[in-house]
Amino acid sequence: MTSNNDILFTRAQLTTPGGVNSPVRAFRSVGGTPRFITRAEGPYFWDADERRYIDYIGSWGPAIVGHAHPAVVKAVQDAAARGLSFGAPTEGEVLIAEEICKLVPSIEQVRLVSSGTEATMSALRLARGATGRDKIVKFEGCYHGHADSLLVKAGSGLLTFGNPTSSGVPADFVKHTLVLDYNNVAQLEEAFNNMGDEIACVIVEPVAGNMNLIRATPEFLQAMRRLCTKHGAVLIFDEVMSGFRVALGGAQALYQVTPDITALGKVIGGGLPVAAFGGRADLMQHMAPLGGVYQAGTLSGNPVAVAAGMTTLKLIQEADFYQHLSAQTLKLTQGLTNVAAQAGVAFCADAIGGMFGLYFSEKVPTTFAEMMATDKEQFNVFFHAMLDAGVYLAPSAFEAGFVSAQHNDEVIAATLAAAHGAFAKLA
Template structure:
């Protein structure tokens, strides 16, 4: 990446952006104090800002990049597709190829549709589940984020927690009346509801590993019990694997935990930096979609050939090299997690550090974090000090306690070493912050 002399352009750009874009950003999580850096270019594990500063990136576009920025194979494949056209409004063989690649990796997905974002994928999955069962109610879990559409924007994680607006204005209460919100990792709460209202519930949607409230892992047997209960009551179980798909393992969380959901949503890693997401599942459910069925789902950019080409390339790379890639990612992530835990205790910080595969996060709280309520106990002032100091040292993690950090294939030994040293300084600083209650 080219070296520039340090400038202060981001600040000016942010001022200009605020005049034409709400809050100066196109997605709320990108805003942080005093102003976000604006990006000039990115390559591998690093981002270069317009100010000429290089950042080692553990945000990785909120988990969209498993191979790192601007992967050469993906870029070549996309360039080749660009010369053949960018959108056709008619089917291509590429659509069948990608659907088949996905079904092979995730056998629970017998049929799928491709859309452009995770938000669309979960929105349509829920509609199909409702159409299939003829039931209205859905269950989601506190702190899980399934995109910014009406029926799931209730007690949502990510920016909706960071900014203290768990329910957005502009959503009529009639829309969310059929959304039941339960605590994560609490099978008794689900059991109680399905006993009372099970035959009115169309779907249970869940992030099998929570990545939008920090990182929260499922308790042993929780997902199995969830599967058993939903099957018993004929409720469609939707695994929202927008983050965990192709990340926890090649076959995502469903492979990692050996659970077969009825429907799955995928996005982020799948596109290798291009906008694509899918929702899919059992044929008996997916056959309810128009034009063969009565559930309407459509989109001008569905099955976009450029995104599909990127997805097809990523899937091929992961399929051929997964046996080396996933253990290496896990090993590197473990190294960061161990360093964070050891350093936190060296600095006498009460903290919980979690990791799985290539995801990790620290919570500044003495108690284990297993759901939304326990995550909210975390000291966000300490987190801010930790974030700001890492940023100063040229390390970019998601700016909120209620997000997750991601390791990519592009992070090398030198990157890890630099990061661990930076963790030491950032945690030292965090340990000096006293919470204002």
């Protein structure tokens, strides 16, 4: 019998490029037909064939309290009944801004937007506007959305500027973007020694989630903070993924490194399109209508989306929420590591808060190059074996995974049972 997923994918490709609205969903990295999801609840979702999966992407992070949490659903329903969009200020925007500023001390003022790309793009513009400089520093393997100046690969030498990684991005757009190696303090110091007075900002994922999960070293982030302060550059933490995912105050709370601007997203929308950028009040004063840095959005602070986000932010502040979330994520990664070892498969895993990474290698990668050296073919076999067993992992070896508060011991045990069969295929 033909799968409904196959039917939908065939139809989708007629009207949508590649049949998807975000590339990783197409399964091109792992092969096969993407699953079209019809509903979700708790740690599960169901596809168009009504097959249930344990979900470890959680909408790529937002579903931290589980899918369709009753409190979040009710907040959305109540907000929708009052109107879907106004194009005017609401009290909900004030409340969520106050909550974000309370939970992330480095943020004194915040501006709401609708996507992580908007947040990082606007943060860069703010940094350039505040400093009067053009050059930015980013790191190989960090993804900050699809704004032109951020779709860059490393140049051919240490201090050469990047080249576009997407067609349609003029070279002129990225000529001010310097791409360095993640976790390489010496490179960062050399860049600032050579052109420190030209650098507007450094943007970084303090816990990278788009080259799989890779942690920044404390020395790397501390050097970044020191050099930005010394040379008058703005330090931007892209916590669209790690914000409220790895800890209540984000990665910056764990590392005790204070950025000047933070980009947030995913969890603060609770599954609906909300993102934000914020930081020191003196920097945020450069934003229109107060200053000359322009940014606007008709749906920014949408009342329905803000209701979902605000309710989620309240739920994650419940007692022991992060202790439980971290414990369940560790049970998953340690369990998978043990199962792989029993099967004699070269495999390791890492976890921080509710994020995790799986690597077919002898040790956890710390750089983009090390991540690229892992065995992608083994991952692909593992991915499909787990999918066949009802466990949905990220359909790419280069994406982090996510655990929700609803992934209880029974769910973890079912995942590990599936993994026994999956690793056996690789032995």
